[in-house]
Amino acid sequence: MRALSLAGTATGLILAALSATPSLLPRLPYEQGVLTGVCFAIGYALGTALGVAITALVRVPPEGWVPRAAWIILGVAAVGGSVPLARLWARTQGDLAGAGGAPRPGVVDGLVALGVALMTAAALLAFGRGVTAVTRRLARRLAPGEEHWRWLGMPSAMVVVTVVIAAVVGAAIYGFGTYTEWSYQRYNASGGAEEPASEFRSAGPESALSWDLTGHEGRSILAGGPSAHDIGSLTKTEAEEPIRVYVGVDEPGGWDDHAAAAVSELDRLGAADRGAILVAATTGTGWLDRQAIDSFEYLLHGDTALVTMQYSVAESWQSYTFHPGAYRDSTSALLDAVHDWWAAVPEADRPELFVYGLSLGSRAVQDSFEDAEALRAYGDGVVLAGTPYGTAMNAELTASRDAGSPVGRPVLDDGIAFRWFNEGIDLAEAGGPWERPRVAFLQHGKDPIVWAGLPILWSQPEWLEDGQRNDGIHPDMQWFPLVTGLQTMVDSMQDLAGPDGDGHRYGSTTLEAWIQVVGDGGYTSDQLDLIRQRVAGSDAPAGGDV
Incomplete structure (x- = not known):
């Protein structure tokens, strides 16, 4: 078995650690485990690619003791940081769960999350190495002989592998969608209530x-x-x-x-x-x-x-x-x-x-x-209620809000026609006179369907900025590239699990x-x-x- 990449492992551990920070809603232990494993795998891939690029540019291998020392430092940091990280996860997830009336996570929950994370990371790492092996074989077939021809063949092989993976994933999504829709059709035709x-x-x-x-x-x-x-x-x-x-x-x-x-x-x-x-x-x-x-x-x-x-x-x-x-x-x-x-x-x-x-x-x-x-x-x-992220009309109205009103609690034209309800806000008091016909938008500050879209993967949303933070969000929630986007995807799986008035x-x-x-x-x-x-x-x- 090939040795792990130092840069990949370090980056993977950083993303895995960040995945334990709070987001909008509490996560079940197995969800946390899958999330952490996925974050590690993504970080490993990014770190490995970065390490290869740096090595190719520098072209001077480090002394033998440098990698060994780096591995020791990384190991000490990982072990030493695991305890405060576990405490952070237990505390913040407990806060989120308690706010929704759910039990706080215990030691067993933490062990489940850790076990699932290890299995997920190992499976994804094995898959990634398999893809790498296939890529190298294709490179040798596409460009046998001289070294520079092999480097020319590598991008070609990567394109082929990427297309194959995309086709497999696309077929899987389509198949899943077709199967579940068939299941819903059966459910739709089932008895249920009496006439x-x-x-x-x-x-x-x-x-x-x-x-x-x-x-x-x-x-x-x-x-x-x-x-x-x-x-x-x-x-x-x-x-x-x-x-x-x-x-x-x-x-x-x-x-x-x-x-x-x-x-x-x-x-x-x-x-x-x-x-x-x-x-x-x-x-x-x-x-x-x-x-x-x-x-x-x-x-x-x-x-x-x-x-x-x-x-x-x-x-x-x-x-x-x-x-x-x-x-x-x-x-x-x-x-x-x-x-x-x-x-x-x-x-x-x-x-x-x-x-x-x-x-x-x-x-x-x-x-x-x-x-x-x-x-x-x-x-x-x-x-x-619960307008999905990216709905044009709601987005345009929110963007036109009065100066000084936050994105989660916008006030438009002093509330004369359109009003938004968020936690702790009385519609009757959200502005001046409310003329009829009245239009009311209900949007909880912790609703991932309303607030989380694809851009959160690469840019900080306005509702997490200072002075704009939504009501009810955990004070320790921060935005991190990639990680916060993956966290809110998991949140979307739990958006209906809380009590009435939440998510x-x-x-x-x-x-x-x-x-x-x-x-x-x-x-x-x-x-x-x-x-x-x-x-x-x-x-x-x-x-x-x-």
């Missing part, structure tokens, strides 16, 4: 929509939600039975056909006679946040009609990657169809019109409009936004507290969907 007997649901009696084609998430939404009795008994007020319309992705026809079917159901169920219509954009699997839509119905005494369309059966990242544009095209078709139907209702009898979107649903809503003013002018108010889970936080955008429904503070308790008690994670 409701309510006459105020689509896919029920006399509906043109099929219960069997509604999909797993759609059936759950149609079978769930508060009834008129639930609302009335809780608030001690008169209430109506909320209307819910859901069009599954498997319904025949294209997006325009699905949107027309949704509007037909609204008309059939008497939605024009309701006080408010809510057009909701789903996440990738067709999921809607139960707390968000329930709270809308509670606030308006059930005098509501919810309408939504499913555009995919896969998780949001898969839908966005493998079916680009579907999220936007379907949502745009629904928004246009509902608005045309709504505008045809006499103005004096016209219900209020609101829009809601979470995660990819939020991006779908924003991408469906030419600009922010068009979004605001669509109806009577908008609530968007990518907005749940009952949405109720507070609805109170500001829709109104308090004429409820007293005691009645609103009862609704808050009921909505908080219905907390249900998205089953891993983002």
Whole structure:
């Protein structure tokens, strides 16, 4: 076995150590282990390449004792630094876990992380050496004979190997995406909730929509939600039975056909006679946040009609990657169809019109409009939660914020039209007067879906700069090239693992936004507290969907 590279090992250990620093969310022990192993392997490759380059430039090999002394110093530093590093990891991960109500990591967790890190690093190192061996063999075949021909053949061989690796990785990603989408299709077709007997649901009696084609998430939404009795008994007020319309992705026809079917159901169920219509954009699997839509119905005494369309059966990242544009095209078709139907209702009898979107649903809503003013002018108010990083409209509005307001808590034009909610910020107090229609953006300071994109791999994000740091971020979190980007990728795997109100889970936080955008429904503070308790008690994670 070839000896390890000194420069590679040193660089790998540095990146591995940095991987133990805190990021946005707590990491499970095996996640920390994989992250540390990957960071070591990347550092090893970079350090080795740098060492080879320096050796080629200097051309004077060091004295024999120099490498031996360097290895000794490196070993002492690694052993000596391991204890304070372990303490840092335990303390900071404990802080993050404790903030989310999870248990603090113990000795066993640390050993698991260390073991997984060693196995991951060893596996990646072996793979890298295998690639190097293949490259050298190809170089000898492409340029046998003279030494300089071998050096000419090396880049050619590296190109070949890179293409092969890229093809294998691409095929693996495509295969994984295809398999998981097939799995979701089976899940989507599975039973789930029982068909409701309510006459105020689509896919029920006399509906043109099929219960069997509604999909797993759609059936759950149609079978769930508060009834008129639930609302009335809780608030001690008169209430109506909320209307819910859901069009599954498997319904025949294209997006325009699905949107027309949704509007037909609204008309059939008497939605024009309701006080408010809510057009909701789903996440990738067709999921809607139960707390968000329930709270809308509670606030308006059930005098509501919810309408939504499913555009995919896969998780949001898969839908966005493998079916680009579907999220936007379907949502745009629904928004246009509902608005045309709504505008045809006499103005004096016209219900209020609101829009809601979470995660990819939020991006779908924003991408469906030419600009922010068009979004605001669509109806009577908008609530968007967990907008994914890179969504153009949110990014442009944030960049135009008033001077002195941080990126995580932007204030635009003194909050006259658009407002952002972050931890500890009251929407009602985030600026001057808030004119209607109101647009509310919900974005937790520790939500990796909102804040972490590819640029974080090579540039420090604004939300980690002094004076701009997001609320709730661990004080020890710092930006490091490559490492912080990999850390936030791991964070994205845990974005729904925390409690309501943390990470990518907005749940009952949405109720507070609805109170500001829709109104308090004429409820007293005691009645609103009862609704808050009921909505908080219905907390249900998205089953891993983002």
